[in-house]
Amino acid sequence: MSTAAATRPWRPRPRLLAILVYTWQSCFPLKRWAAILMPCAGALLFGLLARAVDAGPDRAFANVAAEGIFGLVMPIAALVIGDSVLGAEIRSGSFYFTWLSPAPTWQIVLGRWVGGSTVALVTIAPAAALAAVIAGSPSSAGAAFVAAAVGSIAYVAVFIAIGCLTRRTAVWSLAFVFLVERLLGAALTGIAQLSPTWESRAIFVGLLDNPPNRLRRDGIPEGVDAIVRMLIVTVVLLVIANWRMRHLRLSGAAD
Amino acid sequence: MSIDVQTDPALATDATVEVNAVSVWFGPKVALSELTCSFGPGVSGLLGPNGAGKTTLMRAIAGLTGVNEGAVRVAGLDPRRDRSVHSTMALVPEDEAVPGGLTARQLVHYMADLRRITDREAPDRALRTVDLLDVADRQVGTFSKGMRQRAKIAAALVCDPGVLVLDEPLNGADPVQRLHLIALFKQLGADGRTVIVSSHVLNEVERLAERVIVLVHGRLAAAGGHRAIRDAMDDTPRHMLIRCDDSRRLAAALVGLESVSGVTFESKRDELIVQTLQAREVAIALPQLAKSASIRLLEVRPLDDSLESLFRELVR
Numbered sequence: 001m002s003t004a005a006a007t008r009p010w011r012p013r014p015r016l017l018a019i020l021v022y023t024w025q026s027c028f029p030l031k032r033w034a035a036i037l038m039p040c041a042g043a044l045l046f047g048l049l050a051r052a053v054d055a056g057p058d059r060a061f062a063n064v065a066a067e068g069i070f071g072l073v074m075p076i077a078a079l080v081i082g083d084s085v086l087g088a089e090i091r092s093g094s095f096y097f098t099w100l101s102p103a104p105t106w107q108i109v110l111g112r113w114v115g116g117s118t119v120a121l122v123t124i125a126p127a128a129a130l131a132a133v134i135a136g137s138p139s140s141a142g143a144a145f146v147a148a149a150v151g152s153i154a155y156v157a158v159f160i161a162i163g164c165l166t167r168r169t170a171v172w173s174l175a176f177v178f179l180v181e182r183l184l185g186a187a188l189t190g191i192a193q194l195s196p197t198w199e200s201r202a203i204f205v206g207l208l209d210n211p212p213n214r215l216r217r218d219g220i221p222e223g224v225d226a227i228v229r230m231l232i233v234t235v236v237l238l239v240i241a242n243w244r245m246r247h248l249r250l251s252g253a254a255d
Numbered sequence: 256m257s258i259d260v261q262t263d264p265a266l267a268t269d270a271t272v273e274v275n276a277v278s279v280w281f282g283p284k285v286a287l288s289e290l291t292c293s294f295g296p297g298v299s300g301l302l303g304p305n306g307a308g309k310t311t312l313m314r315a316i317a318g319l320t321g322v323n324e325g326a327v328r329v330a331g332l333d334p335r336r337d338r339s340v341h342s343t344m345a346l347v348p349e350d351e352a353v354p355g356g357l358t359a360r361q362l363v364h365y366m367a368d369l370r371r372i373t374d375r376e377a378p379d380r381a382l383r384t385v386d387l388l389d390v391a392d393r394q395v396g397t398f399s400k401g402m403r404q405r406a407k408i409a410a411a412l413v414c415d416p417g418v419l420v421l422d423e424p425l426n427g428a429d430p431v432q433r434l435h436l437i438a439l440f441k442q443l444g445a446d447g448r449t450v451i452v453s454s455h456v457l458n459e460v461e462r463l464a465e466r467v468i469v470l471v472h473g474r475l476a477a478a479g480g481h482r483a484i485r486d487a488m489d490d491t492p493r494h495m496l497i498r499c500d501d502s503r504r505l506a507a508a509l510v511g512l513e514s515v516s517g518v519t520f521e522s523k524r525d526e527l528i529v530q531t532l533q534a535r536e537v538a539i540a541l542p543q544l545a546k547s548a549s550i551r552l553l554e555v556r557p558l559d560d561s562l563e564s565l566f567r568e569l570v571r
Contacts, residue, residue, distance in 0.1 A: 011373065018368035025361060026354035093352030097362070097410065100317060101369035102342045250319045 023115025082159020087169025151200025355396025
């Protein structure tokens with residue numbers, strides 16, 4: 001190393017940035033990327049499927065996207081991302097590298113969430129938009145992108161919070177998606193109002209010019225109102241995750 | 256209750272890590288039970304059989320595990336509540352888990368960033384200390400067990416910790432690295448750092464630490480210099496199982512030996528259990544005794560030569 005370089009003032013990266021970069025470098029090995037990209041490929045197949053529906057392309061894509069993309073693809077891909085940024089690391093035993101540091105817990109939670117959300121924004125959201133184009137409904141691409149983006153970052157917050165609350169993150173996350181959101185959310189509007197699946201669907205429907213009426217649901221805000229609702233839910237979940245993060249009882253991988 | 260630091264070997268005179276009446280349990284399993292001890296500058300060994308509570312104690316000291324009763328203080332701070340304590344304390348856990356996608360250099364730099372280390376040379380220095388500088392740009396996931404262990408040690412050393420907690424740090428290390436790491440830990444202790452090293456191998460702890468805390472079943476079994484611990488173990492009676500073709504006659508002959516303090520005849524299995532304080536002498540005398548009495552020895556084995564049984568004797 002040159003003398004000039006050695007004497008140059010040197011400052012470490014800000015902790016939040018260090019956690020963010022670590023999240024990208026460490027939490028997404030190739031297998032995880034494959035698990036994220038597979039459901040994204042499924043979104044494209046749903047786009048193709050919409051072409052086979054006997055209706056106008058906009059209407060056909062809206063129906064297929066509501067069930068297939070926002071109800072299935074997005075939760076599964078976001079679950080893999082959310083589990084990768086926290087739950088998987090806690091299970092493996094390597095989370096102590098981050099946790100046993102003077103970094104405030106809110107920076108750990110925020111860094112992990114931003115890391116996971118950026119991955120969701122470059123995978124799930126573009127896949128949803130591309131599915132609209134494949135379905136022959138390019139005018140729906142923007143709405144699909146925004147709905148998938150907001151829904152998936154809310155989901156990442158959900159799964160981070162679950163990772164802080166439970167040890168079996170993947171199991172509890174699946175239970176949340178399929179039991180709480182799909183079953184209870186279908187029956188109870190109160191739950192649907194807080195659910196990323198139902199709210200992202202409402203964002204999508206609200207942003208379309210002429211959405212099918214069957215996708216509208218009473219008591220659930222649509223469009224921009226639903227985006228605001230989801231952002232509030234996301235913030236609340238991150239606050240819960242931060243509170244739990246302080247009290248984590250980390251055990252080793254062998255435990 | 257007042258504790259005399261001068262006379263209680265479990266307590267260090269200038270303690271940086273204090274464990275005060277700590278109990279930890281996981282459901283019905285008690286991992287630590289009213290444990291009181293402390294650690295000061297220098298290398299302290301934490302010795303105990305598997306399941307003794309060593310790892311739980313180390314995790315409690317590091318703040319990874321909360322305690323159900325009692326208190327842990329590191330430099331006067333609660334490691335569970337005050338995260339600033341992690342600026343000067345580092346843990347190297349026994350688990351092999353490492354962020355496999357990172358290179359050793361990235362891992363050590365990450366730890367340096369989290370602790371706001373302003374010395375740009377610190378990461379490379381830490382890697383050089385554990386002989387990993389040449390492979391610093393290889394992913395940690397491709398490392399051998401011993402190399403992973405050293406990568407974790409480098410990640411701990413980068414913040415120049417005042418308190419270093421090492422759980423079975425020599426696991427997986429080859430003999431050369433073992434010597435190197437032992438010398439490193441001793442040097443860190445000599446520099447005034449509090450180094451706590453756990454092991455279930457007595458010889459290993461003897462080479463590392465002047466002061467030893469022995470845990471058994473989550474309780475303090477013994478504490479003090481390793482020689483005192485070794486002497487205490489040597490003074491405990493040993494049991495030896497003998498099978499031969501004439502147990503009664505051999506039992507009669509053995510009773511005549513000075514080094515034998517008791518002989519039990521297990522008639523159902525036709526075995527002798529010999530109790531002695533001088534197992535070595537008995538082992539030397541036994542073949543001659545059997546030969547002179549024309550008795551054929553079928554099996555001779557120590558019943559309690561494991562470390563676990565010695566620990567059990569200590570807590571009796």
